[in-house]
Amino acid sequence: MSSEQVVIYTDGACKGNPGAGGWGAWLRWGEHERELFGGDPHTTNNRMELTAVIEALALLKRRSAVAIYTDSEYVKNGISRWIHAWKSRGWLTADRKPVKNEDLWQRLDELVAGHDVQWHWVRGHTGDPGNERADRLANQGVQQVRK
Numbered sequence: 001m002s003s004e005q006v007v008i009y010t011d012g013a014c015k016g017n018p019g020a021g022g023w024g025a026w027l028r029w030g031e032h033e034r035e036l037f038g039g040d041p042h043t044t045n046n047r048m049e050l051t052a053v054i055e056a057l058a059l060l061k062r063r064s065a066v067a068i069y070t071d072s073e074y075v076k077n078g079i080s081r082w083i084h085a086w087k088s089r090g091w092l093t094a095d096r097k098p099v100k101n102e103d104l105w106q107r108l109d110e111l112v113a114g115h116d117v118q119w120h121w122v123r124g125h126t127g128d129p130g131n132e133r134a135d136r137l138a139n140q141g142v143q144q145v146r147k
Contacts, residue, residue: 005029005065008056009122009130012048012072013138015146021045022141023052024134027059034059035133039141048138049075050104057111066117071124071131079108080119 006029014021021043025036036055040048049072057066070076083105086092091099091106099105122128124135 005067006060007067007069007130008053009069009134010049010052010056010072010075011070011124011131011134011138012045012050012052013135013142014043014045014048015142018042018044020142020146021048022138022144023048023055024137024139024141025052025056026130026133026137027056029064035137037137037141037144039143039145041145046072046074047101047104048141050101050108052134052138053079054104054108054111057108057115060115064115066115067120068117069120069122069128069130071122073121076119076121078105079112083109 006027008025008027010025012021012023020039020041022037022039027034038055049070053068053070053075086099091102093099122131124131
């Protein structure tokens with residue numbers, strides 16, 4: 001990892017689906033790091049997974065090389081594979097239904113366009129330190145909205 005590359009680990013959590021949800025992100029660049037988290041009292045896990053990436057990318061103030069690590073195949077496949085077809089069909093799925101979470105996908109698409117992003121999927125809850133940290137942050141987000 002070069003000191004110029006921003007490394008981001010993200011995670012979402014939901015207690016009930018839908019239910020109280022949280023998102024978390026841990027960013028590292030050079031010797032700097034930042035933790036982010038938040039929540040929503042009534043949401044879905046997929047919305048929280050997307051929100052974590054959106055909030056992390058929105059924090060970046062200039063074009064950056066970014067490595068994003070997520071345990072969400074929905075996020076990784078959605079942004080790297082499915083989104084192109086959704087956009088070409090006017091935000092409809094292959095069976096002509098509206099894309100779920102279209103608002104978040106559109107925002108993520110805008111943010112990704114401003115950076116050089118590499119997407120990485122990691123298996124959740126297997127001891128990966130970055131993923132475990134993002135998971136703890138996402139759960140802090142859940143606790144914040146449950147108070």
